[in-house]
Amino acid sequence: MSNTTPATDIFAAFRSHLEAEQELREEIRVVVRELEQTAREIQTELQAVHQQNGIKNISVLCEKSYSMFDVVREQLTKLSQKIPLNQYYRFHDHWRFVIQRLSFLAAFLKFLQSEQLISREDTANLLGVKVDKNDGFQLDLEDYLMGLLTLSNELARLAVNSVTAGDCFLPVKIAKFVGELDSGFRLLNLKNDSLRKRFDGLKYDLKKVEEIVYDLTIRGLKPKDGATGDIN
Amino acid sequence: MSNTTPATDIFAAFRSHLEAEQELREEIRVVVRELEQTAREIQTELQAVHQQNGIKNISVLCEKSYSMFDVVREQLTKLSQKIPLNQYYRFHDHWRFVIQRLSFLAAFLKFLQSEQLISREDTANLLGVKVDKNDGFQLDLEDYLMGLLTLSNELARLAVNSVTAGDCFLPVKIAKFVGELDSGFRLLNLKNDSLRKRFDGLKYDLKKVEEIVYDLTIRGLKPKDGATGDIN
Amino acid sequence: MSNTTPATDIFAAFRSHLEAEQELREEIRVVVRELEQTAREIQTELQAVHQQNGIKNISVLCEKSYSMFDVVREQLTKLSQKIPLNQYYRFHDHWRFVIQRLSFLAAFLKFLQSEQLISREDTANLLGVKVDKNDGFQLDLEDYLMGLLTLSNELARLAVNSVTAGDCFLPVKIAKFVGELDSGFRLLNLKNDSLRKRFDGLKYDLKKVEEIVYDLTIRGLKPKDGATGDIN
Amino acid sequence: MSNTTPATDIFAAFRSHLEAEQELREEIRVVVRELEQTAREIQTELQAVHQQNGIKNISVLCEKSYSMFDVVREQLTKLSQKIPLNQYYRFHDHWRFVIQRLSFLAAFLKFLQSEQLISREDTANLLGVKVDKNDGFQLDLEDYLMGLLTLSNELARLAVNSVTAGDCFLPVKIAKFVGELDSGFRLLNLKNDSLRKRFDGLKYDLKKVEEIVYDLTIRGLKPKDGATGDIN
Amino acid sequence: MSNTTPATDIFAAFRSHLEAEQELREEIRVVVRELEQTAREIQTELQAVHQQNGIKNISVLCEKSYSMFDVVREQLTKLSQKIPLNQYYRFHDHWRFVIQRLSFLAAFLKFLQSEQLISREDTANLLGVKVDKNDGFQLDLEDYLMGLLTLSNELARLAVNSVTAGDCFLPVKIAKFVGELDSGFRLLNLKNDSLRKRFDGLKYDLKKVEEIVYDLTIRGLKPKDGATGDIN
Amino acid sequence: MSNTTPATDIFAAFRSHLEAEQELREEIRVVVRELEQTAREIQTELQAVHQQNGIKNISVLCEKSYSMFDVVREQLTKLSQKIPLNQYYRFHDHWRFVIQRLSFLAAFLKFLQSEQLISREDTANLLGVKVDKNDGFQLDLEDYLMGLLTLSNELARLAVNSVTAGDCFLPVKIAKFVGELDSGFRLLNLKNDSLRKRFDGLKYDLKKVEEIVYDLTIRGLKPKDGATGDIN
Amino acid sequence: RKRNNDRPVDTSSPVIQAFQLFQDELDLKHNKHERLVKMSRDITIESKRIIFLLHRIVGAEDPASILDQALEKLKIVQQTKFHPVAMELQNEDPYQFIRAYTAGVQEYIEALSFYYYLKEKRLITLEEVQRDLFFNGPLVEQDDCKQMKSDTAEVKGDNSMSILITPVDFMLGLADLTGELMRLSINSAGAGDLDVPFSVCDFLKTIQTGFMTFGNLCKEVSKKMYTLKQSLQKVETACYTLQIRGSEVPKHMLADILSTATMS
Amino acid sequence: RKRNNDRPVDTSSPVIQAFQLFQDELDLKHNKHERLVKMSRDITIESKRIIFLLHRIVGAEDPASILDQALEKLKIVQQTKFHPVAMELQNEDPYQFIRAYTAGVQEYIEALSFYYYLKEKRLITLEEVQRDLFFNGPLVEQDDCKQMKSDTAEVKGDNSMSILITPVDFMLGLADLTGELMRLSINSAGAGDLDVPFSVCDFLKTIQTGFMTFGNLCKEVSKKMYTLKQSLQKVETACYTLQIRGSEVPKHMLADILSTATMS
Ligand SMILES: [Mn+2]
Numbered sequence A, B, C, D, E, F: 001m002s003n004t005t006p007a008t009d010i011f012a013a014f015r016s017h018l019e020a021e022q023e024l025r026e027e028i029r030v031v032v033r034e035l036e037q038t039a040r041e042i043q044t045e046l047q048a049v050h051q052q053n054g055i056k057n058i059s060v061l062c063e064k065s066y067s068m069f070d071v072v073r074e075q076l077t078k079l080s081q082k083i084p085l086n087q088y089y090r091f092h093d094h095w096r097f098v099i100q101r102l103s104f105l106a107a108f109l110k111f112l113q114s115e116q117l118i119s120r121e122d123t124a125n126l127l128g129v130k131v132d133k134n135d136g137f138q139l140d141l142e143d144y145l146m147g148l149l150t151l152s153n154e155l156a157r158l159a160v161n162s163v164t165a166g167d168c169f170l171p172v173k174i175a176k177f178v179g180e181l182d183s184g185f186r187l188l189n190l191k192n193d194s195l196r197k198r199f200d201g202l203k204y205d206l207k208k209v210e211e212i213v214y215d216l217t218i219r220g221l222k223p224k225d226g227a228t229g230d231i232n
Numbered sequence G, H: 001r002k003r004n005n006d007r008p009v010d011t012s013s014p015v016i017q018a019f020q021l022f023q024d025e026l027d028l029k030h031n032k033h034e035r036l037v038k039m040s041r042d043i044t045i046e047s048k049r050i051i052f053l054l055h056r057i058v059g060a061e062d063p064a065s066i067l068d069q070a071l072e073k074l075k076i077v078q079q080t081k082f083h084p085v086a087m088e089l090q091n092e093d094p095y096q097f098i099r100a101y102t103a104g105v106q107e108y109i110e111a112l113s114f115y116y117y118l119k120e121k122r123l124i125t126l127e128e129v130q131r132d133l134f135f136n137g138p139l140v141e142q143d144d145c146k147q148m149k150s151d152t153a154e155v156k157g158d159n160s161m162s163i164l165i166t167p168v169d170f171m172l173g174l175a176d177l178t179g180e181l182m183r184l185s186i187n188s189a190g191a192g193d194l195d196v197p198f199s200v201c202d203f204l205k206t207i208q209t210g211f212m213t214f215g216n217l218c219k220e221v222s223k224k225m226y227t228l229k230q231s232l233q234k235v236e237t238a239c240y241t242l243q244i245r246g247s248e249v250p251k252h253m254l255a256d257i258l259s260t261a262t263m264s
């Protein structure tokens, strides 16, 4: 049996091709794991906002978290360099989850800093990726939206804790923000997918923060213009 | 409720984005259906080779089938123009199946014409797609390999029918070819996926054609150099 | 019904609708069960053809089976009288299976008698139903086709058994017939439904009978024109 | 803290009831495990028939296996004594599987000894259980039938191996026997249950043995009346 | 063609046996369907307790439901007469579900009348079946327990609705009752079966009613001894 | 063992290995079942803390429960003696669940006594096992952590019930404690395992207790330093 | 499209001839099916949009105008979407193609009955649904239906057409309505509305009781019972919350407070 | 990697202090687990390659050289792959990490037992497997293990190490072997070999009978019984085909014919 037919040559080439792909997946997994670690650290940092004295130190927390996104950008750059431009969606499932979480963290940070909705562009910039698919490793729209839905849940919790910490302003701002998010999502024609399922949760977040505003209102604690809103 | 917050603007944009994607998927589905129709027609054409007088008219059949690939190239060009370069894998599942079938047909045609293994480059050319992912809409390696495995099955059947049609040469050539394919695939380290499963089938194709050669051998029908190999 | 029908009336109406439907379905089920019994009896009768001496008595078997279709016609008439006009497809699932089996039996009978493909009209006549849905209780085209696919499977088995019984003519005729069926079905644009799946089975049947003809050919048993084809 | 509410008293009584049942199930499991062990030993014994020289020693094998049913009878008696008459079906699932396997073994033994179908009475006697539900621990009809369907599968395998061992008689007898089983089962109006599913398997077994007889026929190996059928 | 082999004779006998069983099952199904209808009617009746003014009319509701159990007893008697004593568990699956639902309804009724736990004997009496397996068609212990677990779920819902209807007493009584049920079930050593799974549900029910009592307490609505508990 | 051990010897050796293992596992199961019974009894004891007057009797409850750990230590010693050195993890699955529950109970007891987190060492001591695996039968770190996560769930429930019982101090302490647990767990790098899943539950528990503190705060019931926190 | 020329098959064979006829018949049916699926998908999308629009009624300044907009959109769906469906189904056994468009019909019923509930606080009847779906004469020629007509069976002289709404589709539409009612109720509760959640709660209970009487007579309906039960439970919890919140402040004060609260 | 500095958490809290220790312990374990998984994956890949190599023996001109190559590769796996595993497991309860490397061990047993079968036509014993997996002393320093050592518990003075092969892993390896034997048999039949299929068939029957005696004592083994049965059936069919084909020509002629046939 002669072992150098053209067929064998062809197949030897295929073999290295297939092995290269397996190796690439392994490398992706490693970088993604590092990204998850960084995301966890940023989240731990931002969690402090729920604590009694956390709300008073928002600006410090934000600054620190903001600077931690340097690492995110580095790691995502490292990741994006591994992925050929046109194969983003081939491996998307590997980083889909962590990029949703990072989007959430970016949006949370933005809200804490300015009480505003972070745009997709700003999120992409903070993460160090592109918005437009044609420019390279991008922030998929659905991943960004998923991040926003996680945000609404976090803010409902923050509304509760800010009252406990004696701040009656924040819940009102949160209520307004979550209401706007809700209106926004209603504009979308979501299919029956994971996005839709999470959107159903937003309704409850909205109800929760509205209830808090109600609680404040009936007790005359809802801050009017210029009031301090401190209940302690 | 004011309805022109920045949030609403942002979401209106997302909405059209999501709708555009749904529309694109619809368009892809339409082109893919046309491709499947063409593939079916080529296959019907090539099926004739199994008939009593088909083997004698191979060259006519091949010419005609070859020219039908013009339509394939047109349709695949149309399809590829719809897909942004870097989103091939986002929609891969839509055309994966038909492109595997077209690869098989290309490989079958090539074998009938020259008893040789079609290269991945030649397949891509015949289909009017690229080999290299960086050049555009490409022929995925695994899809090409899947086509080859379908070929081995078709050739085993052809070996049977060519004996019935009185041709004892073809089975011997087929046995050699399938044997080479088998050696080639053995070089690959296949994971436990659909490729692997189909590769296990190749073994039986090989056994089948070897048995035919055996049958011819013990009856002294196996053609020696220059023999006609006609048993009728 | 006034336009302020109370909700309870609406639900009560629906419930009586459902109960009436359930009763009708129950009646249908009873007739269908009788039909299945008749079909089973015809099939048992025709099964004898696979036995050693069955092939020699084909004409007797056929005559007897043919007369059993009288009962089928009676039962199908009884069934059709239960179905309101234009509601055939409402209850189609109840008899779809048995009518496919009866179509198969009709086609099998026809093949045994004349080695020809039964037409849709003849099938409908034998079963006592209409071809055109505007004329009444009809033979759905897909059910007729399903019957033909079952036939190809039965014939593959018959090819085996006829060789055992010493008849080398029948396999060759069967191969030709199944080959034509295959060409016919290839013309159809089948969706991914049960018909498609069963059509995949036809390919195996064809391969099987091709191999039988191969076996006969290589052993010089394939009958030439006018030969007896008896191997015993 | 024992607050002896009425609820707690009631539940304390249930507890002992449930524990008694659990204990009984535990005991049943132990005996069934022993039965399975015996069944396995008989099966191991009978497996030898598939080996090259097994077919020549059938009578020895059968005798030995037959005597092993003594143990089965003992164990089934032990089991039946644990089960209150009216709770057979409460625990049926525990022994259903092993009793089906024993039925199969009894039927296999009978076939090897006499090439005949074992009756339900003989099976029950060999196993040491009753046929009639009113007489005590019985052999459920469906379990007996399930055993027969397992038999057809085993015989199809035996047909293959007996040819390999050079015996061309046995396959012909098996084909006849399985054909009769098939006719028998066709008489039954099986529901869409496990029995029905296994009956579909019988059709494959039949097809398989018919193909073996075909293989013998086409090579002139099918024994004529009085021939020895030895192909070595 | 009637070749009356011994096999066919044997199978003909089985056929009538199997058909008799199928008929019995059909009859059981009919009676069970009637039972389900009655159960549904009782449940519909008792559902009214969840409505705004339902709680005020409890005694009327209960009386009416109680009298509907006459029909249950009739139907269960009819059913029990069809089942041979020792085959209760053979067909148990047919009525298991409806008898669990009836047990639940009996327990619900008892709670509404007296805020007490119904005993297994009383349930059996209300349903017209036996407690002891040896006395005939019985109430299986697990079915009775399953009914109690369904009750805890219904009561959790009732606690919610009674607060909405302005009754703050009932939730406190329910909390006590469900707490006792929980202690009771904790005494049992449940296996990993459906009972165990539903028991996990009871823990949630308990948590839920505890939270309702919490809600009442924190708003000063929890009735003290002798209070009316009306919050409107 | 000679280097030509016959295959049957190899299988026989494996079988006796399996039988010995099965027997050991059976023994382990018996002891574990006893342990589960003891755990259930301790839990029933501690459940009383959720009752109206339970909170007032905490110290009595704790003492009694504490003494019940004597039995636990005995049973775990008995268990540990059955396990060969360095085979702890071979059988870990058998006791993993019960040891997690016992860890929880130990931690619950500790919290009720001192509102402090039990250390891993103290847990091990109370259970009578080792911390370091080199010292013998140990308390696996993950099992200890699992116990803590169960604790957070129990404490969330206790926060609810303590408010009902009129204690507004405990919820605040619980909120602090669960908050610390949350911070602690966030430090850990959890894989996608059961620990991770249960940790998600802790987030809900934390949210729950935060909401309770919110409820107390907004109603001015949150105890300041030195307040009594009694709302009845 | 002529794709049958130059077939390598033996066109003189009677088998092939028969199959060529079968091919035409199957293609005709499949194409009709495909067109109906596409129309159904359009109806679904439009109906979903109407439902979204109707949800904006919560907290809206001019609820009546939202209802008007919705009604207009419903009329458009009837005329531009259902009319072509009716044309496709003329002279057909509607049950043959029902699977193709049942999803659209159900979603449309969901939208229409939601509109009715908001407008009249009651359940729509099957007759009322059916009433809007009678059409006279063929469609006014429009670009996107020209092509369709060319390969449908030619439009018959009979001018009246309708779409059969089966009772099952009607009920399934109502079952889905309960999900939207739940959303309405939660959104209203969020906006501090004290009436809508309670009336929705009563209404849902009526529907649930109605559905309960069917038992297992209709499997498709039974499948939705679990979701319905969950929706009801959510609404009940919302009512409970409103009730218990309301307990902390006298009724007459609450109205004042809330009217200022929702203003902001 | 020092990632714990600058934590926003209160490091004076005893809870946090305890959890920082837990973190270290968990990370240590997870990292060891990860390294073992990686090693196991390498062993799997190498073993699969050896199996592929061994399959080339069918129709090979110099079978002995293939066996030699395979043996060499097996030795390399033992020294470069299993030795590091053994180092990781020193002083550990091997069962704690067994899930991490069981896949690799099974595939290795499959390869080794396949080699044994081809060489000695018999089943390898567990002792023989175990014999190759005793190691003395630490690895010779290599680049890729330096890093590993730095965060493993320091290598103890005791020089002898081994890897525990559990009887279950051994049996599962053998169960997979049967699949390879089936392939060998079919390939040989394809190449016209008249002996290998028959001897494989006998061997498989022995294994099946052996496995049958375990019953349900070992679930993992039971799960493989179905595949084993199918493999056996394929081999039996292959033998049947050979037998029946052989019937058409006298035995002595066949040998001549085949020897010329396989030459070409
Ligand atoms: Mn909806």
Ligand SMILES: [Mn+2]
Pocket (backbone or CB within 6 Å): H110, H176, H177, H179, H180
């Ligand atoms: Mn393998």
